[in-house]
Amino acid sequence: MYLNCKTYFSYRYGTFPHELLVLTASELAVKTMALTNINNTSDIWDFVSACKRAGIKPVAGVEIRNEDTLCYLLLSRNNEGFFQINRFLSTHLIAKAPFPDRVELGADVFVIYPFNKEWLQSEPLLTVNEYMGVQTTEVNKLYGVDMQQWGSRLLMRHPVTFQDKVHYNVHRLLRAIDKNIILSKQEDTHKAGEHETFMPPATLLLAFEAYPQIIINTFLLMEKCSLDMDYEEDKNKKHASASKEDDRQLLEKLATDGLLYRYGKTNTVARERVLKELKIINDLNFNAYFLITWEILQYARSRGFFHVGRGSGANSIVAYCMQITDVDPIELDLYFERFLNPYRTSPPDFDIDFSWVDRDDIIDFVFKKYGKEHVALLGMYTTFQYKATVRELGKVYGLPKTEIDLLAEGRLQSDDKVHAQILRYSDLIKDFPNHLSIHPGGMLISENPIHYYTATDLPPKGFYTTQIDMFVAENISLFKFDILSQRGLGHIKDTVDLVRKTRGIAIDIHDVELFKQDKRVAQQIRSADTIGCFYIESPSMRQLLKKLRCSDYLTLVAASSIIRPGVGQSGMMQEYIYRYHNPDKFEYLHPKMKELLQETYGVMVYQEDVIKVAHHFGGLDMAESDILRRAMSGKYRGTKQMQRLEEQFFLNCKARGYDPGISREVWRQISSFAGYSFSKAHSASFAVESYQSLYLKTYYPVEFMVAVINNFGGFYNRALYFQQLIKHGATVYNPCINNSDYLTSIKNDIVYVGFIHIKDLERALMEKILEERDRNGAYLHLQDFIERTQVPPEQLNTLIKVNALRFTGKTKGELLWEANTLQKTNTRRIPAGQSLFQEPEISFQLPALKQNRLKDMMQDIELLGFTLENMFELVDADPYQHKLAADIPGCVHQTVTCLVYLICTKDTYTKKNKEVMHFGTWLDVKGDWVDSVHFPESARRYPFQKRGFYFITGKVIEEFGVHTIAVEQMEKAGIKKLNS
Template identity: 25%
Template sequence: MTAQQSLEHYTWQGVTTRYPEGLPDHVEKTIRHELALIETMKYAPYFLTVFSIVRYARSQAILCQGRGSAANSAVCYVLGITSIDPDTNDLLFERFVSQERDEPPDIDVDFEHERREEVIQWIYKAYGHDKAALCSTVTRYRAKGAIRDVGKALGLPEDLIKALSSGIWSWSETVGESQVRALGLNPKDRRLALTLRLAQQLMGAPRHLGQHPGGFVLTHDRLDHLVPIEPAAMVDRQVIEWDKDDVEALKMMKVDVLAHGMLTCMAKAFALIGAHKHQDIDLATIPQEDAATYAMIRRADTLGTFQIESRAQMSMLPRMKPKTFYDLVIQVAIVRPGPIQGDMVHPYLRRREGKEKVEYPTPELEAVLHKTLGVPLFQESAMKVAMVCAGFTGGEADQLRKSMATFKFTGGVSRFQDKLVSGMIKNGYTKEFAEKTFSQLEGFGSYGFPESHAASFALIAYASNYVKCHFPDVFCAALLNSQPMGFYAPAQIVSDARKHGVEVRSICINRSRWDCTLEEVHGTGRHAVRLGMRLVRGLATADAARIVAARADQPFASVDEMWRRSGVPVASLVELVEADAFLPSLRLERRDALWAIKALRDEPLPLFTAAAEREARAIAEQQEPEVELRQMTDGHNVVEDYGHVGLTLREHPLRFMRADLTKRRIITCAEAMTARDGQWLMAAGLVLVRQRPGSAKGVMFITIEDETGIANIVVWPKLFERSRRVVLGASMMAINGRIQREGEVVHLVAQQLLDLSADLSGLAGRDGEFHPPTGRGDEFAHGSPGSPDSREKAPPGVRARDLFTPDLHIDTLKIKSRNFQ
């Protein structure tokens, strides 16, 4: 049987699974058209390869989904590679494969990010290490890396290099004279000036080869006959010395095996729903067009969900008001630099809100653009406009699409301008309309979004919102178990779940497992989320497993008993104490538990171990006298929670400071977000997320949080440059500005920014400093505001035991914001 015959066999076999009630005629016609083109182009082996990888993943219950242009293929749908039904979606196969393009198709498949390695190792095993390898990527110097490497080479002090690099936001920024002066440095200093000049020259130069995120090269003959293969930094992986562009130029077969955090979250959520809610659902069987889910989306209550959780997406949701799946497809695609630069977002929204009349110059254009109200939002729309209105063939339209993707670098779209404009005029359109259409298409630049790709992402976005809407407890546990991923840190995920009525229980040595779990709330039928030991900073997975195994027969009754039965090192017990894991079941406060641990030695004495085994119970080596320790203040406990778990179930840090803030006329975030349009006010909060998208023309969006909720801040470029150190370095800031309200979208437009990080140092009863928590995305190192200056002499009369060394960071809480560009 040839490859083509095998593909056709599996395709028609898949039809019976996808369409048990019979194949619609137009879908059958599409499948036959695609199979004929695949045969002409001799692509059957490629489709079979991807099909075999997806089939293996499904056999191991690994959640996966194809996306990108492959979602335009009916064959990919019936083979189970993609999830976009050609019966309900108007697909354009030429976006995926065309004779004119004459290059291998590109199928991207997303897998659960925690189980993708299983798929990668299966590929090596199935195809052999001599015929399969990952592409490399050329890592180039960007601003921070260039300053760090040049600074080291020229012998600049480490703290100076850190100060210079921490004031840079984007990859391509340079350090200006004003920033150098703001750091108290002399821009005329010869070595400093040379560092900045050489770093600028290094920008864009290759630094080293890295691994491609998932681009696999698979060959029929030995790959090492063509290109050197080398072991990767990761165990059991190997890479070639060519990058994806080299591979494409040589027309070698490449399969993208990509990692997707939300698929991991969804797989864990479906498992929890099956185990605790006794409902069997997956991506394919989730109830569609659920009214409650769309109502939640319209409220922009989407924290933690896929794709529509960012600031830009959240602010667009109340205006878009999605009610159907196709609305969600548009929502995913509309908040992109392409449509924004192409002047398409506002016309679409105005038409959707009824502020602008929807007009189609001809019925042909209405047929193509009626779903997007006459605005070409998608790459497929642009291709269809060219085909229907200007007489392009499918292949020519695809070339137009490809030149749109690279016009910034090659100016390639302009060669199609005459053909498109003259073709449209010939078909009865005005020259003005034809040129406007062309400029809109050109506006996509390198960001044009395929409709099929948006639909693939919208499927996962809908699924994640459905789970959050109907099973908020499951969603919280699954999302925490899939970290690190997404915009928000565990602190915000837990806070959001509690606002949705979910009970969250603290880490407990007798009840917590490694992952967060669900515990039934007696007599209610609801479940509480028990935080898992994975959140304890520094605790090894193996030690957590030993603790869970040791308590299987009976729970631990004391610290000493836990140490003996589990056999975990004392250092791991200290990490659990610092996370307050002994409080829920043993009722031991942090200091009491730590006192009990101090009495333990590195390993139990053999005599007591033998006695304990004989008596079948733990026997203490010594009787400790009763002591009454001074317990930590509430504020100090909050500092410790953030420092060792990354979140707190106690009071929000700002609640302890509210009285002081009120005296300074600083209002809460909730009051700020409900204020009238144009009102001047001052609000303050912990910095959660900083975002400065490329299409925002230098505008910075910041999300802050206090005990009442979050507030959305807009920082204009001039203020950003004036207050760069506050914007990029503050853990907590106050914003003086004016409220801007458009419908349900509310922003506080900043006029003045104040760094309040020093105010946090008193939170632990003056025991230490407080640096609020945020997410993994922040690239900026925070200093130690409010700490004593190490250059000054210690005040006279201070006794040695009271000396405070700020460099030790005792009792400090560090919060890392998540930064997105």
């Protein structure tokens, strides 16, 4: 009889988690209840599952509101009714249209309006599926209502919104946050009634004892409602072709053809594995999943898009043969069962990366191919986190910003009651869902219309998005396709296109085996000359490559995993490097660990290692080991399973007679992976893309760096990439109105900076400059440019200051003087580029106006964000009077001083005392790298003061061939005066 219950998925309104809502109902012996969240059905299936465990009959519904106005409740009679509710809700959410005052959704949906006595007296009779809900606070208003006429249409409607008085206050605060108002400005219409807690059934019935018909109506209505869900039944699109058998045959044909392409005719090991995998795929009904992925990639190839197939799907030789991935599972000894096996407790998926430019096109194709009724992006929700909530509540309580900042950062010691309340309620609100968002790449393709399972919304991305998240989708057996994006593939695609355009060379970027065997590429990795290369360009990754002296694919696969914080924080990264170079100078933790981890020198590097150790060492079965692996990667919700697995692990270790200290150390190594571990196939996929980038950078460095710049992505800022472009021998010029394009371009072996890099230059003007140039040819002189483009004065000044009109042969000063004069002259001349006869340029007699090189560099930095000259020309000191990067290896244990330019920093904490320390990455005057470490004392005494030139002094330390300056003193260097 509780037909209007909410959880905290009534965003910024309800306060119940679904588990607590159901538990409270169970404790009150409630037999039937409906979940009716405001304008969403996000957690309905979690609610249904919890109700069935508690012996409660669940009813699915929704509370429809226009802003603060309650329109009506919708309750589903059955699954068809739930479908109608989701479709109705989605239609209005997607259209951003208000809900109608009255609605008719058919026989399978009940509509319950809020009680309105005047409405009863003026409106026509309610239909058979329409009711009016009366709250306990409204019973007295029934006096005078014609019960003979209306009695059969009235129900008990007691809303359940929060747990108690404390959570009523939480509700009020959430409403104030939602309205962005201080609490004193809150109105009654903004919030729920104070009575909306779980009232005991007896108390609720007592409130309506004078109206037994209303009680009977409520029970009869709830009796009519039901919702069924087979959580195990596969709900994804069942066939990619005409039938399951056709799918099986098509998949076998594609895999067999691909086997010939990948391995030739004689590889019996590969053939046997393909046949084994095809049987498992068919037995587990995953033929369609493979074929749909293949269809998506076929479309991508037809459009010239590049992709990387990664994640556990790369464990499949069938995926490799179908060119879903470029990772050879035989070469890396990857077992298919990591991806798909009869005992796996959670659905597998392919992670397919596309260029950030191409991804939306792929998503649009999937919607059009399989139909918007059956396709949606997977939703997720952002949650309230403690510090952000403190800030929000600080505003609600009307505190000044400085006080809010101190409170949020824990730097305000106070006995103030308001501060105490803010901190208390922030803790209560922590982890509440805040609003709907979009999963980074998940898409659902369902056999039945998607609205049978969830409502959809239309976030700014522009594609229909589910209100359920990945956990709910998995729970009801809707398996996602991960269509992801990254800029590294844009680097590769654009480089290949540039090389074809500028050099006439076609590159088979998928010939990864050739890249792996290339000696120049191997040397490129060994020297860590990897700037711009996907995943291996960061300072820490370049240091790791040097420490490993990495020059081969398998070592790069390992490096791609051990760089992750889980391995690094456990201390095992350092141990791995040592063991890699000294395979005979260490002992394995236990003979069983040697058996399991000999390939990685006894170090758990991959998720597969966690599974192997948990199963073979810790005695967990494969299903439990897979749950543990998912928990380690942050893909499993809840901690109870983890606690149980930990207890079982130690019980098993004890039963096997292991030394308790060894067992604890093994578990420590497992748990240090939490949230960070990679699958080996995932690391291998990253390494494949790294090799593709490395090959292009090695042989076509100019085209590669231009592609990196034009994709606006990488670890560093664009200034560094332009400097690297010059270092690799490119001739690079500032933007030029006669040669530059919107993006950076290569013309006749000269690189021209794109217009997009000019700060505050309007997009419309850029397009006009290019269109006019394409239509009527190059600009002849300043006057011609002004007349043809009608460039506004401030925009023209910007172009002149960035030297974009240098083709005129005049200095910036001369051009600025002429521009000012020309634009004040109201000439009606025909632009020279459009005239039948070339009219002479208006000439000016000007005094000599000198150019200042340093001023030009500073203007470039101001307007472009970088200079194409050597930045060290600006520093007011001689960098050659100090040690250069090339000198540092010869100064181990010595104290040195360098004059360097700061590129980036990384903050971390000491293990023992959790004190802040830093790592610094610098360039010297020759563009070579200098690395520094700033231990806590140095970090406190000499803080960084943004980007710029610094003198750093410290002792040179060496580790595995990598040299670092342990900074003992640091001072910002000055800039030369512009008149010098």
